[in-house]
Amino acid sequence: MNESPGSIRDYIRPKKLQPTVFWRIAEDIPRPLNTALVITSIGAPLLLWWLVTTFGNIDPKFLPSPAKVMEAFGRLWSTRELLKDTVASLWRVGVGFILAAAFSIPIGVLMGSFASIRALLEPLFGLMRYMPAPAFIPLLILYLGIGEEPKITLIFIGVFFFNSLMVMDTVKFVSKDLIEATYILGGDRKQALLQVIFPHVLPGIIDACRINLAAAWQLVIVSELIAATEGLGRRISVAGRFLRTDEIFVGLIVIGVIGLSFDLFFQYLLRVSCKWTTQKR
Amino acid sequence: MYLQITNLNKDFQTKNGTLVVLKDINMTIKEGEFICAVGASGSGKSTLLRQIAGLDKPTSGELRIDGELITGPGPDRGMVFQHYTLYPWMNVQENTEFGLKLQGVPKKVRREQASYYLSVVGLANFAKSLPKELSGGMKQRAAIARALASEPKVLLMDEPFGALDIHTKESMHEFMLDLWKRTKITIFMITHDVEEAVFLSNRIYALGARPGTVRKEITIKLPDRTHSVKRHSIFHDYRDELMELLRKHGQEAVAVAA
Numbered sequence A: 001m002n003e004s005p006g007s008i009r010d011y012i013r014p015k016k017l018q019p020t021v022f023w024r025i026a027e028d029i030p031r032p033l034n035t036a037l038v039i040t041s042i043g044a045p046l047l048l049w050w051l052v053t054t055f056g057n058i059d060p061k062f063l064p065s066p067a068k069v070m071e072a073f074g075r076l077w078s079t080r081e082l083l084k085d086t087v088a089s090l091w092r093v094g095v096g097f098i099l100a101a102a103f104s105i106p107i108g109v110l111m112g113s114f115a116s117i118r119a120l121l122e123p124l125f126g127l128m129r130y131m132p133a134p135a136f137i138p139l140l141i142l143y144l145g146i147g148e149e150p151k152i153t154l155i156f157i158g159v160f161f162f163n164s165l166m167v168m169d170t171v172k173f174v175s176k177d178l179i180e181a182t183y184i185l186g187g188d189r190k191q192a193l194l195q196v197i198f199p200h201v202l203p204g205i206i207d208a209c210r211i212n213l214a215a216a217w218q219l220v221i222v223s224e225l226i227a228a229t230e231g232l233g234r235r236i237s238v239a240g241r242f243l244r245t246d247e248i249f250v251g252l253i254v255i256g257v258i259g260l261s262f263d264l265f266f267q268y269l270l271r272v273s274c275k276w277t278t279q280k281r
Numbered sequence B: 001m002y003l004q005i006t007n008l009n010k011d012f013q014t015k016n017g018t019l020v021v022l023k024d025i026n027m028t029i030k031e032g033e034f035i036c037a038v039g040a041s042g043s044g045k046s047t048l049l050r051q052i053a054g055l056d057k058p059t060s061g062e063l064r065i066d067g068e069l070i071t072g073p074g075p076d077r078g079m080v081f082q083h084y085t086l087y088p089w090m091n092v093q094e095n096t097e098f099g100l101k102l103q104g105v106p107k108k109v110r111r112e113q114a115s116y117y118l119s120v121v122g123l124a125n126f127a128k129s130l131p132k133e134l135s136g137g138m139k140q141r142a143a144i145a146r147a148l149a150s151e152p153k154v155l156l157m158d159e160p161f162g163a164l165d166i167h168t169k170e171s172m173h174e175f176m177l178d179l180w181k182r183t184k185i186t187i188f189m190i191t192h193d194v195e196e197a198v199f200l201s202n203r204i205y206a207l208g209a210r211p212g213t214v215r216k217e218i219t220i221k222l223p224d225r226t227h228s229v230k231r232h233s234i235f236h237d238y239r240d241e242l243m244e245l246l247r248k249h250g251q252e253a254v255a256v257a258a
């Protein structure tokens, strides 16, 4: 039967899965290889930077060497300017983000749980989400002046709508069976909300917050480019004006490292608080 | 205790018009009975159980438990679902206690109660395990312990062993009979497995499909309830009769659906 003309076997081109370590899909790689790749990821660009600035003939005003940047870092650190800038930026992000999280998490859970609240808020939030937060800056300056309030409000606007909608989406993954099981066990709606839905979506909430904190961190820098007396964004724009490229690099690196630490912190939080959800692929 | 279902009808409104899922269901379940309802897939078994549990309202007819109209879910009816519904972030002990916690039972009392029922279902050593660490059979036993912990008047089960392999299923059958003898609880179980129904129950309601109606009510009298009874001719007679019923009404259902 297989030999009959026009058999499907004539069309099939056999393939073989070649053994590999590097290209295995959805599987772990050996630890040493992992470590080597992680080091390469950071080390290679650094090395390239060092090579280009050492052996290439490049104006330090255009691209300062790693050593120069370290020097600038030491200078800014010793005058305590860097610390002051960092604290100012962190404070703005902290207040704006915590306020936004405090409102958006409960609202998102309510929107996800109740079709009524979803119908009431989702159209508005969906619209607001597509208005870029920095576009509000002129209005915020008009309404709130140039102090801390407009900066914190900017972060609030930039985080609140996104976070509400992302938290709302996580509630979709709570199975209806689990809620109904709760009613049958004698629970009421409030208990289902607080003792079943909330713990179930907690990992999703932490993840949404992790992603939106990155947005908040970007917005604080943007807000400081406009009007501020201190802050990391302010540091970069001033350094730019005086062509102090090494200080721009210091600012950028500090911003990156702090952002990465936030991210790692949230990943850690997720791992320790929600052990039940870590599944092997 | 008794459960009374009178002239129950259930329709669903769908894109293709009204779908009659349950039609003229009448059932009586008395204290201490082990009742099975068998029917083909799609005959409305889960829908029927949802009405009893109070998760859904009938289109017409009524359901009463101890004479009282069922209007919503409540802890007087325990339920084990077709799919696994343990809370994944709670360990087995916390899952078993959860119903009592929802009803405000003090911590110490509910801890003891849960431990007792975990030992009844043979999971005492797994109290600290998370659901994902349990096998399918263990998950359903934990779900049974959780349902029993509130000491419901009736235990409702929706194809609880449908996803288990034949050997696990057989040991769960022995477990159910033993549990039933020891706790004297009333059980209403739904299944599509005819042998399972004959082996376990006192009485069987055979459901036809589309719409789901009671085709026949059969009282089961077996000489004993060990696995050897499955070779007995009485067992075969019951099984063949039910298979024939389901086959006949199953084919009608396919014809209607086509």
Ligand SMILES: Nc1ncnc2c1ncn2[C@@H]1O[C@H](COP(=O)(O)OP(=O)(O)OP(=O)(O)O)[C@@H](O)[C@H]1O
Pocket (backbone or CB within 6 Å): B012, B013, B014, B019, B021, B039, B040, B041, B042, B043, B044, B045, B046, B047, B048, B082, B192
């Ligand atoms: N909410 C609903 N809306 C519309 N139709 C529904 C709804 N729930 C169930 N049905 C329909 O009712 C019929 C019976 O469904 P049900 O789940 O009760 O069957 P079942 O006997 O439990 O099947 P299975 O053995 O596969 O679990 C099906 O045709 C299904 O499509």
Ligand SMILES: [Mg+2]
Pocket (backbone or CB within 6 Å): B045, B046, B047, B082, B158, B159
């Ligand atoms: Mg079903």
